[in-house]
Amino acid sequence: MAGNDSAGPGAGRWERRAPLPLAISEVGATVLDGRVHLVGGTDQVGSATTFHMSYDPVGDVWEERAPLPRAMHHVGVTEIDGSIYAMGGLAANVHLRPQDSALVYEGKEDSWSELAPLPLSRGSIAVVGVGGKVHAFGGTTAERIVTQPGASDMRVGVGSSRVHDVYDPTGGRWQQAEPLPGPPRDHAGIAVLHGRIHLFGGRVTDYSDMLDRHDVFDPGTGTWTNAAPLPRPRSAGAFTVLHGRIVYAGGECEPGGMPFSPNAFEDVDAYDAHTDRWIPMAALPQARHAFGAATVDGVAYFAGGAVVCGGGASTDVFALTIF
Numbered sequence: 001m002a003g004n005d006s007a008g009p010g011a012g013r014w015e016r017r018a019p020l021p022l023a024i025s026e027v028g029a030t031v032l033d034g035r036v037h038l039v040g041g042t043d044q045v046g047s048a049t050t051f052h053m054s055y056d057p058v059g060d061v062w063e064e065r066a067p068l069p070r071a072m073h074h075v076g077v078t079e080i081d082g083s084i085y086a087m088g089g090l091a092a093n094v095h096l097r098p099q100d101s102a103l104v105y106e107g108k109e110d111s112w113s114e115l116a117p118l119p120l121s122r123g124s125i126a127v128v129g130v131g132g133k134v135h136a137f138g139g140t141t142a143e144r145i146v147t148q149p150g151a152s153d154m155r156v157g158v159g160s161s162r163v164h165d166v167y168d169p170t171g172g173r174w175q176q177a178e179p180l181p182g183p184p185r186d187h188a189g190i191a192v193l194h195g196r197i198h199l200f201g202g203r204v205t206d207y208s209d210m211l212d213r214h215d216v217f218d219p220g221t222g223t224w225t226n227a228a229p230l231p232r233p234r235s236a237g238a239f240t241v242l243h244g245r246i247v248y249a250g251g252e253c254e255p256g257g258m259p260f261s262p263n264a265f266e267d268v269d270a271y272d273a274h275t276d277r278w279i280p281m282a283a284l285p286q287a288r289h290a291f292g293a294a295t296v297d298g299v300a301y302f303a304g305g306a307v308v309c310g311g312g313a314s315t316d317v318f319a320l321t322i323f
Contacts, residue, residue, distance in 0.1 A: 012268070012282040017301065017317040018060045024051055024304040025313035028077030028127075029238075029292025032084055032107050036294045036301050039086050039105075040068055040075035044313045046093045048073050052105075055303070055317070057296050066110045072099055076127030076136060077292075080169065082107070085115075085134050087167075090123035090142075094310075095158070098122045098142050102167065119174050120163050124236075126190035126199055131219050134167040135177070137199055140186040158205055160184035164217075181215055181224045189239035191246045193273045195219070198227065198246060200271070203235040210235045210251075214271075228276045234265055238293035242300045243322055246271040247281065249302060252289035253309035262308050264289045268320075285318055 020038075027041035036055040043049055050067035068075075072089030079085070084105040091097035100117040122139030129135075141159040162180040167173070180199070188202030188211075197217040203210045210233035216225050234251030241247070247270050254263040266287035269278040284302075291305025291314075300320040306312035 011280070011322075013321050013323065014282060014285050015319045015321070016285070017057075017319050018055075018062060019315040019317055020053065020304060021062055021315070022051065023313035023315050024049070025290040025306045025311075026073040027051065027290070027292045027304050028075045028086065029240075029294045029303065030077045030079045030084055031294045031296055032079050032082070032105075034296055036292075036296060036303070037065065037077075037084055037105075038292050038303055039077045039084070040072045040089055041304065042073045042093065042313060046311055047071070048091055048093075055301065057299065057301065057319075066105070066112055069103065069112055069114070070101070072101065072123075074123035074140070075101075076125035076139070078127050078129040078134060080129035080132060080134060083169075085127070085129065085167070086112075087127045087134065087136050088118055088122050088125045088139055090140070095123065095140050096142055098140060104169075115167070116172055116174060119165055119176070120161065122161055122163075122186070124186040126188045126202075128190045128192055128197055130192050130195065130197060132169070133219075134169070135197060135217075135219070136163075136165045136167070137190065138162060138180055138185045138188060138202065160186045160204055178217070178222050178224060181226075182213055183211070185211060187235040189237055189246075189248050191239055191241050193241065193244070193246060198271070200239075200246070200248060201230050201234045201237065201251065227273075228271070228278055231269055231278050231280070232265070232267060234267070236289040237265065238291045238302050238305070240293040240295045240300050242270070242295050242320065243298065245279075247293070247300055247320070249293065249320075250284055250288045250291065250305065263287070264307060264309055281320075281322075286316070288314070288316075
């Protein structure tokens, strides 16, 4: 397996952009009509929200959009053919009340509509659009409820899935596809390169059981292969494609991390499919997890997130340029 390159000149430049009007975390992100859309999430005190805002990179301004029909966080979000799809989610903290919600947003009408529900209720799903269809991988099912170590009054939903569901907007139906290889997982990164779906990182149970694995699904053949693992096991980072490379930033938590401690990852790595390598990039201006990322006109935008492990929210927005 190929190794990692060293960061050097051209590793990237970070700049602050207009902050969000509301501190948000556990948010989904995608691009529609040249604007970054952030969907769902938790507020500063960890409550689920109906948050939906769009960012205009040209004017450096945020605008309110039609809110989600119900409050959710850890929603899987993607764009296909001029529509935003929002799949699954969680309605309560911590990782509780997984949803079978499936929604579509039309920008011209600024409205959400209900779709056929997910076959399995879950949150923190890895969702992506390719070939005109929505692919939804894994996710947390909260099939068990446990007490958080070191926080006796905190109850946490536990249980991950290997399920791979595919939604066809033309027929309005879900179908099962080849499940995730390896362990079940949630909080994984996802991106499409050259028509193939890449899933990387994630967790099996919580941030003490993180993964560095990197699996690639070919929708044309319905088969899985593996690729270079992440340099370090991480979950709940932000991810996007920038100049033909997958960029994965942040995540939780550094080894030995405990809830609400300031030890999220600041790592930023870019994956080059041609060389099968993860390349270290300029670190985040401030370590964080549970934020959203999307790319517009060759600039990657990273918004919201929590600077501590296991909770919190922020209004921070950063732009990453590779030169």
